[in-house]
Amino acid sequence: MYGNILRVDLSEEKISNDPVPKEWQLKYMGGEGINDKLFWDHFLNVDPKIDPLSLDNILIWGVGPLGATGALGCGTKSKFTFKSPNYNCFGDSVGGGFFGCQMRWAGYDNMAITGKAKKPVYIYINNDEVEIRNASHLWGKGVHATNHQLREELGEDFRTLAIGLGGENLVRFANLMMDGERSGGRTGGGCVMGSKNLKAVAVRGTKGIKIHDPERLLKVTEEAHNSSKTTGYIWWYRYARDGTMFLNETYNILGVNPWRNHQYNAIPTKVLTNMDSVYFINKHKIQDRACSAGCATACSHWWKIKGDESPAARDYAGEQGDKPEYVTWASCIVWGCEDMAAVLHMQNLWNDLQLDVVEIGTCIAFLMELYQRGIITEKDVKEWTGEALPLKWGDWRVVDKISRWVANKENKLYDILKGGVYQAAKEIEKLKGVDVMKYCQYGGKGSPFIEDHRSRRSWAIAMATSPRGCDHLKSLDNTEHARLVEVAKKVFGTAWPATPRVPYTKGLLIAWAENHTAAVNSTGLCIFNAAYWSWGGSAVAGPELIPEAYYAVTGNKMSVEEFKTLGERVHNIEKAFNVRLGLARKDDSLCYRWMKEPVPKGYPAEGMKCGDYFDEMLDEYYEYKGFDPKTGLQTKDKLVELGLEDVATVLEKEGVLSSVKPKPKEQVLAEAVKKAEKWKGDTSHIANFKFGIRIRG
Amino acid sequence: MKINVRVIYTPPLREVLSKREETVELDRPEATLMDLIEYLSKKYGEKFHRHLLDPQARKLRDGIVLFVNGKHSDPQTPLSENSEVAFVMAIGGG
Numbered sequence: 075m076y077g078n079i080l081r082v083d084l085s086e087e088k089i090s091n092d093p094v095p096k097e098w099q100l101k102y103m104g105g106e107g108i109n110d111k112l113f114w115d116h117f118l119n120v121d122p123k124i125d126p127l128s129l130d131n132i133l134i135w136g137v138g139p140l141g142a143t144g145a146l147g148c149g150t151k152s153k154f155t156f157k158s159p160n161y162n163c164f165g166d167s168v169g170g171g172f173f174g175c176q177m178r179w180a181g182y183d184n185m186a187i188t189g190k191a192k193k194p195v196y197i198y199i200n201n202d203e204v205e206i207r208n209a210s211h212l213w214g215k216g217v218h219a220t221n222h223q224l225r226e227e228l229g230e231d232f233r234t235l236a237i238g239l240g241g242e243n244l245v246r247f248a249n250l251m252m253d254g255e256r257s258g259g260r261t262g263g264g265c266v267m268g269s270k271n272l273k274a275v276a277v278r279g280t281k282g283i284k285i286h287d288p289e290r291l292l293k294v295t296e297e298a299h300n301s302s303k304t305t306g307y308i309w310w311y312r313y314a315r316d317g318t319m320f321l322n323e324t325y326n327i328l329g330v331n332p333w334r335n336h337q338y339n340a341i342p343t344k345v346l347t348n349m350d351s352v353y354f355i356n357k358h359k360i361q362d363r364a365c366s367a368g369c370a371t372a373c374s375h376w377w378k379i380k381g382d383e384s385p386a387a388r389d390y391a392g393e394q395g396d397k398p399e400y401v402t403w404a405s406c407i408v409w410g411c412e413d414m415a416a417v418l419h420m421q422n423l424w425n426d427l428q429l430d431v432v433e434i435g436t437c438i439a440f441l442m443e444l445y446q447r448g449i450i451t452e453k454d455v456k457e458w459t460g461e462a463l464p465l466k467w468g469d470w471r472v473v474d475k476i477s478r479w480v481a482n483k484e485n486k487l488y489d490i491l492k493g494g495v496y497q498a499a500k501e502i503e504k505l506k507g508v509d510v511m512k513y514c515q516y517g518g519k520g521s522p523f524i525e526d527h528r529s530r531r532s533w534a535i536a537m538a539t540s541p542r543g544c545d546h547l548k549s550l551d552n553t554e555h556a557r558l559v560e561v562a563k564k565v566f567g568t569a570w571p572a573t574p575r576v577p578y579t580k581g582l583l584i585a586w587a588e589n590h591t592a593a594v595n596s597t598g599l600c601i602f603n604a605a606y607w608s609w610g611g612s613a614v615a616g617p618e619l620i621p622e623a624y625y626a627v628t629g630n631k632m633s634v635e636e637f638k639t640l641g642e643r644v645h646n647i648e649k650a651f652n653v654r655l656g657l658a659r660k661d662d663s664l665c666y667r668w669m670k671e672p673v674p675k676g677y678p679a680e681g682m683k684c685g686d687y688f689d690e691m692l693d694e695y696y697e698y699k700g701f702d703p704k705t706g707l708q709t710k711d712k713l714v715e716l717g718l719e720d721v722a723t724v725l726e727k728e729g730v731l732s733s734v735k736p737k738p739k740e741q742v743l744a745e746a747v748k749k750a751e752k753w754k755g756d757t758s759h760i761a762n763f764k765f766g767i768r769i770r771g
Numbered sequence: 772m773k774i775n776v777r778v779i780y781t782p783p784l785r786e787v788l789s790k791r792e793e794t795v796e797l798d799r800p801e802a803t804l805m806d807l808i809e810y811l812s813k814k815y816g817e818k819f820h821r822h823l824l825d826p827q828a829r830k831l832r833d834g835i836v837l838f839v840n841g842k843h844s845d846p847q848t849p850l851s852e853n854s855e856v857a858f859v860m861a862i863g864g865g
Contacts, residue, residue, distance in 0.1 A: 323782060678841075758843040
């Protein structure tokens with residue numbers, strides 16, 4: 075069953091809660107969906123163009139109704155929604171951990187935090203007891219120490235959402251940290267917490283969640299689990315064993331690893347041998363763990379550095395922590411890291427400082443490429459930091475220093491890097507009077523990402539159109555690069571979306587994937603589990619299981635079609651907020667290197683670049699979405715079809731709604747298939763298994 | 772006439788078979804990728820085909836990408852002397 079929406083006004087020190095309205099349950103489900111509804115409504119009374127650090131910004135947390143129930147064995151993910159101080163547009167974040175579970179067990183599905191506390195505070199939640207408490211004694215502490223101290227003071231049953239120095243010092247890409255280890259990354263939610271003088275939320279919940287039909291829930295969960303162990307076996311196996319780190323080798327073959335600031339899309343084999351997931355498991359992994367309640371995969375792993383494994387291990391002997399995701403690993407190879415112990419250390423350090431791994435990794439890689447090219451020198455570094463450091467590829471000690479300087483607001487490097495890599499490039503252009511933007515890697519809204527997109531047509535569009543900026547978690551899809559022919563046929567009735575290199579049908583693939591991802595993120599389940607097991611990874615189970623589980627938990631009936639539409643509705647709210655800020659087609663773009671520089675000779679997918687066919691794919695994406703392809707704006711007809719008449723009214727009043735009649739999806743698909751059938755180019759993805767021999771490290 | 776084919780294993784097959792790569796000799800000069808898969812299934816048994824083949828659908832698992840000489844290929848792709856074959860479990864995320 076549903077819980078309540080908790081509202082905390084830090085300025086007025088007011089706390090209230092009210093039930094999730096029935097209409098919202100069916101229209102937005104929960105998690106991302108209801109967060110978005112709360113967010114949209116907030117900015118009807120507040121100018122959307124506010125400074126995201128002003129007290130008028132809102133920070134919303136939510137876990138959908140299936141989260142923390144064990145439903146489908148897919149774990150629990152928290153969603154956060156706010157205006158991003160990093161990209162000055164819609165911001166959201168997702169993360170694991172038991173914090174979200176405790177919130178639900180305390181009776182809350184969503185929490186909306188507004189205003190700004192006069193002094194550092196934390197929110198104390200013990201079931202129905204909610205208080206705003208003094209956090210002066212915690213201010214200045216890192217994430218790990220804050221988490222530890224709060225649990226020592228309040229009891230081990232409490233779980234925390236906390237910030238460290240990054241958030242306190244308003245680093246725009248500071249994360250939201252749960253349980254001390256699990257990051258709500260991207261877009262700077264932790265910075266919003268810091269701007270509100272909110273150090274932490276500590277919660278204990280013992281009320282549990284009432285299940286409408288427990289037997290039915292067990293039955294559908296068993297079905298999902300059996301499917302994962304049979305048809306979806308390979309997906310489950312790899313996640314359970316390696317977590318997302320299994321990607322490092324696969325991506326090296328397919329050309330996705332961002333070696334040395336994306337100058338190359340694969341790392342030398344001799345480096346990979348001591349950096350892959352097998353090495354991690356053999357040398358460092360000590361225990362399997364699930365990051366949240368109800369997860370049957372348990373893709374997290376606890377690790378330890380003994381000290382004799384590698385050169386960096388000597389520096390960081392004795393450290394322990396939670397498993398880095400692929401994204402953390404890639405955020406290290408992007409600055410040329412060649413040592414797994416350095417990756418593990420950065421995972422701990424960046425978590426403690428709450429630095430978003432993608433932003434800090436890309437910022438440092440960007441500086442290193444400028445150093446490689448002689449655009450910045452030791453003299454510049456000395457001027458900015460007081461130390462004449464050479465910025466050599468792979469130097470983890472330099473990375474450690476820079477990370478601390480930025481989070482601690484110690485020197486001018488904080489001013490240069492605090493806004494992320496896109497803002498850093500602008501700052502350095504001002505300081506040096508040289509064009510450096512072509513070495514800066516970013517996608518839509520000036521947001522970087524640490525996967526190279528030139529070898530995958532579909533992901534180029536995904537990185538350009540994501541409403542929160544460039545990354546994979548708004549449209550998680552493997553259809554093209556994993557050649558998921560059965561999935562493509564089931565969803566679209568054709569295998570073309572699963573055919574590499576063919577640009578046609580890739581735009582509509584991402585349009586679909588965005589809707590699907592938003593729907594899954596409204597359930598409260600982990601996107602990796604739910605997407606792979608019940609949809610992307612197995613064409614047998616399909617999305618039917620989620621509405622079935624939803625009924626078993628809440629008693630609300632929802633058809634599969636209604637569930638799919640829900641995702642599209644949610645995505646449209648996020649898009650509409652950005653449209654109100656003036657974002658349009660021009661903002662759905664990618665950086666110079668991805669668009670214009672082909673993959674170098676000898677590397678996987680050599681010669682490919684995102685700029686090829688990009689406009690055609692974007693047209694197709696907009697058309698499948700029901701947007702106006704000329705402007706990228708939403709159309710009145712589509713918003714009305716989705717039941718978002720209120721959103722259409724706002725956009726129309728502000729002059730940012732298109733009156734173009736959208737094409738039916740079936741027509742867009744038929745036209746795309748026709749073009750794909752006429753495609754004369756190569757339909758093979760070119761992998762490269764030998765580049766390690768040819769590439770010099 | 773026989774042909775020699777180089778097979779590259781990525782995780783998890785690498786761990787299951789304890790091999791990074793090997794050269795396999797096939798009896799048929801006109802062998803296809805499916806012939807190689809059948810050969811390896813016989814050689815390694817359940818531990819090999821459990822990771823590659825869907826027992827219910829009796830076909831390659833969705834998400835297994837086959838490469839011959841670096842190019843996406845199908846089970847029907849012909850092999851020749853010194854062909855380089857790789858089985859990649861290609862899924863994304865992060």
